[in-house]
Amino acid sequence: MNLPKVPRWFALLYVTALMLLITTGCAENVIVLNPKGPIAEQQRDLMIVSTLLCSVVILPVLIMTAVIGWRYRDKKGRKAKYTPNWEHSTKLEVIWWGIPILIIFTLAVITVKSTYALEPSKPLVSDKKPLTVQVTSLDWKWLFQYPEQGIATVNELIIPQGVPVRFEITADSPMNSFWIPQLGGQIYAMSGMAMTLYLQADEVGTYWGSGANFTGEHFAKMFFNVQSMKEESFEQWVNKVKADSPALTMDGYKQLALPSVSDRRTFSAFPEGLFEMTVTKYASSHQHGMPQKHTHEMKPEK
Structure with missing residues (x-):
């Protein structure tokens, strides 16, 4: 059976359309390309712009490689012009040096501006007061303290929608990296250091x-669930934790800090100054974007 011959241009067009369809359909499933907050949106846009600028060089090179390999292949009756003494072309030199230089310069400008705009400890512009959450990386769990609300959770982060969140991040374990892809990029959690990261969730939902x-x-x-909810629902959740959950004592924290996995837990109180004690217990004063002395009121140990 003789099948009709498919033109090469049609096959190329089909493959291109198929790739576009696949990548478009997967965008929603790639969480870094599906941002839910202002920081993640800016980072997504930066990735797209950088990729498009790099494609200006990469795509023509790939296409020219295929065209040259096809045009100058060894075959009978080849009509491609043979110029063995050719060694210089001002026009071509300007193209393959000038365009990359312009792209690198453009990327440099974008990178510098984005570096300052997306500085992790830079407060977000908002008419709402930021919510402070103190994050401690433990083996192998996350402890979240809400100093203004006087409660704490393990492996569960609840935040109000549309409210900037000021994360103060440290570790009472080996160095880790705190990351909520749909809200923003990662930042390291290190023992003896307190890092600051501002994020915000613009939509109600559950994030990873x-x-x-x-x-x-x-x-x-x-890993932990990040649940963004309406401010009224957030206040109701805080009140429920205070009413129904036990307090985290210092002995309880020492037990929690031991290497082990943990389910989600909530605490109605925690020892005063627990976060600061964790940071300073390693005799270091490295603080990124944080004041030298905290003024948050914390609920004392019961």
Whole structure:
């Protein structure tokens, strides 16, 4: 059976259309390309702009490689012009040096502007007061303290929609990386240091957060749910935790800090100054974007 011959241009067009269809359909499933906050949106746009600018060089090179390989292949009756003494073309030199230089310069300008605009400790512009959440990386779990509300959670982060969140991040374990892809890029959690990160969720929903750094046997289980809810619902949740959950004592924290995995837990109180004690217990004063002395009121240990 003789099948009709498919033109090469049609096959190329089909493959291109198929790739566009696949990549478009997968965009919603790639969470870094599906942002839910202002920081993640800017980072997504930066990735797209950088990719498009680099494609200006990469795509023509790939196409020319295929065209040259096809045009100058060894075959009978080849009509391609043979110029063995050709060694210089001012026009071509300007093209293949000038365009990359312009792209690199453009990327440099964009990178510098974005570096300052997306500085992690830079407060977000908002008419709402930021919510402070103190994050401690443990083996192999995350402890979240709400100093203004006086409550704490393990492996569960609840935040109000549309309100900037000021994360103060440290570790009482090997270095890890705090990451909520749909809200913004990762930042390291290190013992003896307090890092600051501002993020915000613009939509109500549940997002995925995790530790993005290898920290031992059960590091793959260091993920947590991030739930963004209306401010009224957030206040109701805080009141429910205060009414129904036990307090985290210092002995309880020491037990929690031992290497182990943990389910989601909530606490109605925690020891005063627990976060600061964790940061300073390693005799270091490195603080990124944080004041030297905290003024948050914390609920004392019960």
